[in-house]
Amino acid sequence: HASSDTVTWKLATSWSKVFPPFTDTVENMVTMVEQMSGGEFKIKIDDVSKHKAAFGVLDAVKLGQYEMAHSASYYWKGRDPVLLLFTTMPFGMNALEQYAWFYRGEGMEWMQKAYAKHGVYSFPGGNTGMQMGGWFRKEIRSLEDLKGLKMRIPGFAGEIFAKLGCAVTNIAPSELYTSLERGTIDALEWVGPSMDMSMGFHQIAPYYYTGWHEPATELQFIVNKAKFDALSPKNKAILKAAMRLAAYDMLIQNADMNAAAWDRMKTEYPNIKIKTFPKPVMDAMRQANAELIAEESSKNQEFKKIVESQRAYMQKARAWTLIGEYAYIRDNQ
Amino acid sequence: MIGIIMFFVGMSMLLLGFPVAFTFGAISVVFGLIAGIVESLGDGGGLMEGLQIGAHLFAFMPHRIWSIMENAILISVPMFILMGIILQKSRLAERLLEAMGFLFGEVRGGIAISTVLVGALLAASTGVVGASVVAMGVISLPVMLKYNYSKSLACGTICASGTLGQIIPPSVVLIILGDVFQQPVGDLFEGALGPGLTLVGVYVAYIAVTAFFNKEAAPAIPRHEIKESKRRQIVSAFKAILPPLILIVLVLGSIFEGIATPTESSAVGCIGAMVLAWVYRSFSFKMVQEASLETVRATAMVFAILIGATAFSMVFSYTGGDEIVEAAMRSLPGDKWGFIVVSMLAIMALGFFIDFVEISYIIVPILAPIAAAIGLNPVWYALLIALNLQTSFLTPPFGFSLFFLRGVAPSCVTTMDIYKGVVPFIVLQICVMILFTLWPELYGIDIMLK
Amino acid sequence: MLLRIEKWFDALSRMIGYVCAFLMIVMMLNIFYDVCMRYAFKSGSIALQELEWHLFSVIFLLGMSYALMEDSHVRVDVLYAKWSERRQAAVNIIGAVLFITPIALLVMFSSLGFVSEAYVSHEVSSAPGGLTQRWILKAFIPFSFAVLLLMEIGFIVKNIAVYKGLRHANAQPKETL
Ligand code: NA
Numbered sequence: 030h031a032s033s034d035t036v037t038w039k040l041a042t043s044w045s046k047v048f049p050p051f052t053d054t055v056e057n058m059v060t061m062v063e064q065m066s067g068g069e070f071k072i073k074i075d076d077v078s079k080h081k082a083a084f085g086v087l088d089a090v091k092l093g094q095y096e097m098a099h100s101a102s103y104y105w106k107g108r109d110p111v112l113l114l115f116t117t118m119p120f121g122m123n124a125l126e127q128y129a130w131f132y133r134g135e136g137m138e139w140m141q142k143a144y145a146k147h148g149v150y151s152f153p154g155g156n157t158g159m160q161m162g163g164w165f166r167k168e169i170r171s172l173e174d175l176k177g178l179k180m181r182i183p184g185f186a187g188e189i190f191a192k193l194g195c196a197v198t199n200i201a202p203s204e205l206y207t208s209l210e211r212g213t214i215d216a217l218e219w220v221g222p223s224m225d226m227s228m229g230f231h232q233i234a235p236y237y238y239t240g241w242h243e244p245a246t247e248l249q250f251i252v253n254k255a256k257f258d259a260l261s262p263k264n265k266a267i268l269k270a271a272m273r274l275a276a277y278d279m280l281i282q283n284a285d286m287n288a289a290a291w292d293r294m295k296t297e298y299p300n301i302k303i304k305t306f307p308k309p310v311m312d313a314m315r316q317a318n319a320e321l322i323a324e325e326s327s328k329n330q331e332f333k334k335i336v337e338s339q340r341a342y343m344q345k346a347r348a349w350t351l352i353g354e355y356a357y358i359r360d361n362q
Numbered sequence: 363m364i365g366i367i368m369f370f371v372g373m374s375m376l377l378l379g380f381p382v383a384f385t386f387g388a389i390s391v392v393f394g395l396i397a398g399i400v401e402s403l404g405d406g407g408g409l410m411e412g413l414q415i416g417a418h419l420f421a422f423m424p425h426r427i428w429s430i431m432e433n434a435i436l437i438s439v440p441m442f443i444l445m446g447i448i449l450q451k452s453r454l455a456e457r458l459l460e461a462m463g464f465l466f467g468e469v470r471g472g473i474a475i476s477t478v479l480v481g482a483l484l485a486a487s488t489g490v491v492g493a494s495v496v497a498m499g500v501i502s503l504p505v506m507l508k509y510n511y512s513k514s515l516a517c518g519t520i521c522a523s524g525t526l527g528q529i530i531p532p533s534v535v536l537i538i539l540g541d542v543f544q545q546p547v548g549d550l551f552e553g554a555l556g557p558g559l560t561l562v563g564v565y566v567a568y569i570a571v572t573a574f575f576n577k578e579a580a581p582a583i584p585r586h587e588i589k590e591s592k593r594r595q596i597v598s599a600f601k602a603i604l605p606p607l608i609l610i611v612l613v614l615g616s617i618f619e620g621i622a623t624p625t626e627s628s629a630v631g632c633i634g635a636m637v638l639a640w641v642y643r644s645f646s647f648k649m650v651q652e653a654s655l656e657t658v659r660a661t662a663m664v665f666a667i668l669i670g671a672t673a674f675s676m677v678f679s680y681t682g683g684d685e686i687v688e689a690a691m692r693s694l695p696g697d698k699w700g701f702i703v704v705s706m707l708a709i710m711a712l713g714f715f716i717d718f719v720e721i722s723y724i725i726v727p728i729l730a731p732i733a734a735a736i737g738l739n740p741v742w743y744a745l746l747i748a749l750n751l752q753t754s755f756l757t758p759p760f761g762f763s764l765f766f767l768r769g770v771a772p773s774c775v776t777t778m779d780i781y782k783g784v785v786p787f788i789v790l791q792i793c794v795m796i797l798f799t800l801w802p803e804l805y806g807i808d809i810m811l812k
Numbered sequence: 813m814l815l816r817i818e819k820w821f822d823a824l825s826r827m828i829g830y831v832c833a834f835l836m837i838v839m840m841l842n843i844f845y846d847v848c849m850r851y852a853f854k855s856g857s858i859a860l861q862e863l864e865w866h867l868f869s870v871i872f873l874l875g876m877s878y879a880l881m882e883d884s885h886v887r888v889d890v891l892y893a894k895w896s897e898r899r900q901a902a903v904n905i906i907g908a909v910l911f912i913t914p915i916a917l918l919v920m921f922s923s924l925g926f927v928s929e930a931y932v933s934h935e936v937s938s939a940p941g942g943l944t945q946r947w948i949l950k951a952f953i954p955f956s957f958a959v960l961l962l963m964e965i966g967f968i969v970k971n972i973a974v975y976k977g978l979r980h981a982n983a984q985p986k987e988t989l
């Protein structure tokens with residue numbers, strides 16, 4: 030029944046059913062592919078409730094169970110530390126700078142090289158933009174306040190907090206609100222207003238800290254190498270264009286959702302206080318971050334080279350950001 | 363369509379009586395391979411290719427098993443079972459029954475009412491049904507029979523009081539439903555308290571009313587047969603209740619107050635149960651070892667079903683079974699009510715033959731996303747399912763409670779006595795379900811998500 | 813002869829049971845210790861928190877085989893309970909061969925790649941300060957199903973003995989839940 034010029038793919042996401050803007054991004058991409066191909070290239074989406082393996086999608090794509098996936102690169106940090114670098118880095122580039130690194134700098138090249146080891150291609154899959162530093166029940170005035178603080182914060186930033194004396198814990202997302210409300214934890218990190226709003230953290234933890242640890246979280250489209258190579262040139266072009274456009278759209282959607290959600294939050298809960306970590310805390314975090322990166326770099330040549338590429342690019346790009354966007358915003362408050 | 367056939371073949375294969383976990387596993391293999399062959403033939407491929415496609419489907423199994431392993435919430439299942447078994451071995455039920463058995467004895471229906479209250483206390487201190495039913499069957503049943511209680515009323519009271527363990531927190535059913543619905547277990551525990559206590563009240567009221575109108579059903583104990591004075595009785599009842607009450611407050615309190623997660627509380631509860639056993643002078647390493655072995659078997663039984671069920675639902679959804687069910691469920695008349703009524707009737711019907719673990723892991727995962735799509739409050743819907751599963755413990759021919767009571771009841775009690783006895787309690791439970799559906803605000807909960 | 817083989821399998825299964833029971837107590841103490849550390853001393857070790865579910869996983873994976881030998885797996889016994897011991901034993905023998913073998917083999921072989929992947933890439937926990945050597949825990953998936961296959965033989969032997977009338981099925985009570 031399948032004529033030779035129609036292609037039907039399956040895509041596994043790492044998200045549970047409705048999780049905008051992540052899930053919207055996937056649906057946008059799939060719709061665009063189908064429309065651009067005149068219905069000849071179809072992609073069916075399976076979410077976690079179907080395949081039950083949120084973090085198994087890389088293997089699934091590698092083995093060809095799914096032709097592609099939508100996920101986040103840092104989920105596989107435990108297996109391959111360099112993959113962490115394609116999501117975002119504490120004190121790293123912002124979204125625009127990072128996209129420039131991906132598409133105009135060496136980013137894409139490094140990413141394909143890293144993912145080739147896993148038999149897949151990887152493409153930017155949408156950016157959240159600046160993420161917030163988390164919800165705290167108590168204000169953090171000094172490094173001392175972090176000692177013994179019970180916080181849920183995964184990944185690399187968690188390691189930094191652990192280095193500063195926090196009791197970092199793992200708690201399932203479904204238990205987060207209750208845990209924060211009842212003091213099982215004192216603080217947690219999620220995304221930003223757009224996605225924090227529905228979790229309700231703003232109702233129970235008044236201090237909302239500004240971001241430093243995930244300035245430009247990029248999601249990933251992962252595509253099975255052999256399956257991608259077997260696509261017609263036309264379908265390849267369609268898929269790449271759709272992924273890129275959907276990713277760009279996510280940055281826009283999230284900017285919009287953040288603005289709307291923040292507006293609602295501060296109207297409904299005027300007590301929310303936006304805070305920035307005091308300078309000694311920030312300095313200690315920067316120090317811990319540098320140490321952790323140096324530690325991994327000394328063990329892993331590839332990690333070291335990618336970090337260097339990012340640093341060099343950021344230095345160049347940031348100089349311009351400061352003259353451009355930053356100066357404009359600073360001088361026109 | 364393959365998925366739907368698979369479902370019915372699976373359900374009928376269960377009747378062979380081979381362990382449910384492996385039956386599900388086997389059915390999923392057979393239908394996975396069939397689905398592969400159908401797909402291959404449809405694409406113009408051969409039989410071998412089809413078998414390969416089918417086998418390939420199972421490459422996802424290690425990931426699915428891994429996600430069960432990583433699920434820290436489920437750790438509280440073995441911990442609450444262990445806590446229950448330790449309490450059982452410290453003869454908590456026996457102590458409570460002996461101390462409270464005669465407390466209301468002079469009133470008609472008094473022993474039965476005492477039994478319900480002990481059942482409620484046991485329910486709040488463990489998540490295990492079997493132990494309560496067995497203990498009450500061994501101790502309460504002979505007493506009620508001796509004082510000429512109607513056999514069916516005595517049996518029904520014991521079975522129903524035993525099942526309270528699964529609705530009054532802590533409860534294994536609620537933990538499992540919390541996992542399936544991705545809802546905080548603590549919220550389900552808190553939410554279940556209202557309906558659970560309502561059941562206790564309704565049982566007591568039913569017994570009192572029956573005893574009042576039917577003098578034969580539950581006669582009072584003659585005054586001269588009660589040897590202890592009322593005061594002595596109250597004191598000894600108080601003494602028996604106090605230690606488990608402290609444990610209950612410790613465990614449930616720490617969950618409700620958020621001092622600890624359910625998993626943490628369950629481990630603390632185990633330690634507490636051991637201390638209680640030590641207070642009762644029944645603590646020994648041998649006892650801990652036996653309790654632990656028993657827990658391993660019960661845990662393995664539950665999680666083997668979970669593994670079998672995950673294979674089953676993998677193939678079921680791969681073959682599009684869930685889409686067919688979802689389409690059918692969403693096209694029911696009566697908006698949300700059609701779905702609520704049909705899903706509850708389906709669960710109740712299945713509850714006659716299979717038990718709560720299979721229903722929770724095979725049926726509920728199909729219903730949960732539909733409920734979410736309709737906008738039903740997941741906590742409310744999960745609690746309604748918990749109340750429904752409660753009934754499955756009581757419905758013949760396969761009901762855990764009936765099974766355990768049959769095992770310990772004296773031979774003068776027929777299986778029919780037990781079946782007849784549970785009928786009014788099943789009706790009462792259905793009434794509470796309806797109450798919880800029509801007036802959820804009584805329990806401070808909404809049907810729809812705001 | 814049959815009964816001697818059965819004895820050997822029983823001993824092995826009991827050993828697995830004792831190991832799991834021991835780990836159960838260790839897990840309980842592990843969780844208790846973590847709670848105490850967190851609330852009394854305001855410190856927490858992610859490695860110890862991860863150890864909790866590592867122990868839990870090993871317990872239920874290996875426990876499956878022990879539960880099989882102890883006949884603790886839940887059955888729908890509407891009909892089964894009414895059948896003769898011989899007929900029950902026949903169901904068990906045929907069921908073991910046809911129902912357990914395929915799924916166990918499929919899970920075992922499909923998880924080998926899963927484990928070797930973790931081994932080759934030196935996979936560690938992605939949580940800060942989490943446990944390393946993740947392949948060991950992952951290896952328990954194929955290992956536990958291999959043990960299940962082995963115990964399936966014991967289960968079959970046991971039921972052949974019942975079928976031949978060499979001994980009675982021990983009518984143990986079902987696990988309490
Ligand atoms: Na309970």
Ligand code: NA
Pocket residue numbers: 713714715716753754755756757758759760761762
């Ligand atoms: Na039933």
